[in-house]
Amino acid sequence: MAKNFLVALTRNTISLVGTALAVASATLIITLTVIQQMGFQGSAYLGLITFVALPMLLLTGLILIPVGISRERRRMAAAAAEGEESVALFPVLDLNNERVRKNLIMFLIFTTFSVVVLGSATYKGVHVMDSVAFCGTVCHTVMQPEYTAHQRSPHARVPCADCHIGPGADWFVKSKISGSWQLIAVALNIYPTPIPTPIHNLRPARETCEQCHWPTNFVGDLLKVHTNFAEDETNSQSQTSVLLRVGGLAGRKSSGIHWHVNPDVRIRYKSDESRENIYDIELTRQDGTVTLFKGDPAPEGEESPDWKVMDCVDCHNRPSHRYRLPSDEVDMAMVSMDIDHSLPFVKRESMRLLQAGYESHDQARVDIPTGLEAFYTTEYPELAGTQADAIARAGDELVEIYTSNVFPAMKVDWGTYPDHSGHQESPGCFRCHDRKHKSEEGAKIPRKCDTCHTLLADEEVDSEILKILNP
Ligand code: HEC
Ligand code: HEC
Ligand code: HEC
Ligand code: HEC
Ligand code: HEC
Structure with a gap:
């Protein structure tokens, strides 16, 4: 036989x-x-x-x-x-x-x-x-949002694979298999738009971020100053400033915001798929005591069965693919004078043009500059002549802002991928710090403003503190 x-x-x-x-x-x-x-x-x-x-x-x-x-x-x-x-x-x-x-x-x-x-x-x-250019450009349309944001981020020189794959064989094979599936999805044109987030099988931050940033690093207080422009004729300026208690591990004592990632503390939570709605939070302190904070119960059948251990990415979910909101982008460009803040109503017009909605980047490249020009030609005809250069530069800058944050081909719009490291763009910290999660003894996760930062100035004009810091 x-x-x-x-x-x-x-x-x-x-x-x-x-x-x-x-x-x-x-x-x-x-x-x-x-x-x-x-x-x-x-x-x-x-x-x-x-x-x-x-x-x-x-x-x-x-x-x-x-x-x-x-x-x-x-x-x-x-x-x-x-x-x-x-x-x-x-x-x-x-x-x-x-x-x-x-x-x-x-x-x-x-x-x-x-x-x-x-x-x-x-x-x-x-x-x-393996090169960044290949990851970001071969499936050009699909990865364009992530690639563009990555190129503008502090991690522009960190290869995609360092965060998405990382060293070691176990995760490597896992990410290979899911990566292979993604390639097939791209080839067959059956990938979802926008690409869903969070990535549930992202490698634990312990093994990726912590290759370069060690969690025991003490950061201390961090001063952040934000210049806001109002939507009036003179684009009135004001300043917001927070002193953030980032903290970390100093000696044996840890404090502040980075206390969550002290290796001796463990926070786990249960949430829905999007991680926007957090149900139960379990805290194990350095001395071993465990506290369970219960929030609203999960809707029938939606509770995730597994605990997710909190790590860097629960706050820094956009370390590399950071999409900003139009007002933040315009404020920054006006500070750097890429958008000349002496142009009347330029903040209001910028916001209007950025949020108008375009079919493609090419359409935005045409419509945004012509829209801005048209506004000054009809409303301020004299200025349209004398300030033609500044208006053209502002138009170019708005195109740059639009094409870096909005990707019609992938249905990525303003706010599609919010940042969790604050509470301005999305609930962020307030997903847990909402005073709704309670332990059996009635303890709550604090929401007092001073827990996390001192608000030195809140949309103030000529604020005292900033005058002292920057005379
Ligand atoms: C500094 C680390 C880091 C680098 C470098 C990095 N990513 Fe990411 N990436 C992340 C994190 C963190 C997330 C979001 C995870 C979450 O929210 O679950 C993410 C999410 C994504 C997503 C899902 C959609 C989204 O925006 O949430 C895609 C696609 C992606 N990355 C592609 C890339 C590509 C392509 C590159 C290289 C050009 C790259 N990444 C480089 C950390 C990184
Ligand atoms: C290969 C090394 C490397 C890896 C991996 C890496 N980073 Fe970074 N990261 C850097 C460097 C270098 C900088 C400083 C860039 C600068 O000063 O402009 C930085 C800056 C940062 C900042 C400060 C950003 C800012 O706006 O100033 C944050 C937050 C951060 N990283 C978080 C993360 C997180 C979260 C991960 C994991 C998902 C990660 N990093 C993975 C190298 C890395
Ligand atoms: C509870 C939320 C939270 C967690 C968890 C967290 N961070 Fe942060 N981190 C922040 C905030 C808020 C800031 C300051 C504001 C900012 O830069 O956006 C910050 C700042 C930083 C900075 C910039 C420090 C500087 O000197 O400018 C780095 C780097 C960083 N974090 C890395 C990490 C890494 C790595 C982890 C995981 C080990 C981590 N963070 C975990 C919230 C968090
Ligand atoms: C997954 C839930 C969760 C998220 C998200 C979260 N925290 Fe917390 N945080 C906690 C818990 C639990 C405590 C401990 C409360 C207690 O001590 O009873 C805490 C405590 C703190 C403390 C006090 C630490 C100390 O010194 O004792 C600060 C500051 C803080 N969080 C800042 C932040 C900031 C800023 C963010 C967003 C960038 C954030 N947290 C996001 C769960 C969370
Ligand atoms: C759980 C921690 C936490 C609590 C509680 C908290 N904040 Fe914040 N807040 C943050 C973080 C983190 C940022 C982000 C700073 C950044 O990176 O721009 C922020 C940013 C802000 C900003 C914007 C600063 C800017 O750059 O424009 C304002 C305003 C603000 N907080 C007001 C408040 C007020 C008012 C309260 C009290 C009701 C409060 N916050 C409670 C963590 C917190």
């Missing part, structure tokens, strides 16, 4: 090709998996080769083998029926035969050659595919 099978296998080309395919792809799968387990980092594309393309070749090979065999058996049966002598014998490999010798040598040269070519192509390909 086994002999018959082997004879049928070796006597027909289809099965032989199938066998070669199966053996070659199985060898490559094993080699690539071992290399990756040993810590070699590659992108999702290497995963696509290892876990999708090669297994498909392996399967094709495995299908070809029985197809060839059954064809060969039918041929042999037909030959037997016609009275021919049955040829259930192995092919003879006679090395004295010149033709056999030549073919064998050709076969060996060809195999070596393909292994070398395939190996170096994979090596080169993986290097190219």
